[in-house]
Amino acid sequence: MVIDDNKAMKLCPCGFLGDHRNRCNCTEREIKRYTGKISGPLLDRIDIHLLTQHLEFRELNSRERGEESAVIRKRVDRAREIQLDRYRDSKNIHCNAHMASNHIEKYCKLDISSKNLLHRSVDRLGLSARAYHRILKVARTIADLDQKSVIDKKHLAEAIQLSRKII
Ligand SMILES: [Zn+2]
Incomplete structure (x- = not known):
């Protein structure tokens, strides 16, 4: 499962939990209720869990090029x-x-x-x-x-x- 701001899922109702730049204001109870909606057995079937960070547009442009896709x-x-x-x-x-x-x-x-x-x-x-x-x-x-x-x-x-x- 890939988790990011826009696609798969957020970690908490406000979406800032795990974000380096923004502060999450959710209470522990709100987070528990939110994540509790996904069943444990379902999560257990997902092979790869990856937390991705939100990227600014300029970061997308200035980032050093990684390995070539080819x-x-x-x-x-x-x-x-x-x-x-x-x-x-x-x-x-x-x-x-x-x-x-x-x-x-x-x-x-x-x-x-x-x-x-x-x-x-x-x-x-x-x-x-x-x-x-x-x-x-x-x-x-x-x-x-x-x-x-x-x-x-x-x-x-x-x-x-x-x-x-x-x-
Ligand atoms: Zn939050």
């Missing part, structure tokens, strides 16, 4: 090919998002230190089994984008960060 496109295409190849003998699955738990076990192997990191995060954040699997799937995709056959700690840490619920 370069990113190439990396994504390559990651897709890796996944098609990985699942060529599996039925009804062609990308990491569709992995069932047996696939996760087979394709998302972690070394000991990564395993410890994941277990600590799961405990600390009070994550569900679904969230645990979601993180592994996202980590597998990040490793594919990096063209690495093994998920390392860096891939995993990024997946944990992206999977953290904002509300």
Whole structure:
């Protein structure tokens, strides 16, 4: 879920919660009532949670150019090919998002230190089994984008960060 000022959703009724520039005046109760409208199980099914900041027009113009879209496109295409190849003998699955738990076990192997990191995060954040699997799937995709056959700690840490619920 991408959360920004205009599109997906605000974090509170006034819309300024999490905004660096504006102050939110909502009470804790108002925020709870507002975010309570979205069900936990629904949020749990969303793979990536990302908080974006509002950009001023001049910032959009003056921002340093990031990576070229064409370069990113190439990396994504390559990651897709890796996944098609990985699942060529599996039925009804062609990308990491569709992995069932047996696939996760087979394709998302972690070394000991990564395993410890994941277990600590799961405990600390009070994550569900679904969230645990979601993180592994996202980590597998990040490793594919990096063209690495093994998920390392860096891939995993990024997946944990992206999977953290904002509300
Ligand atoms: Zn507010």
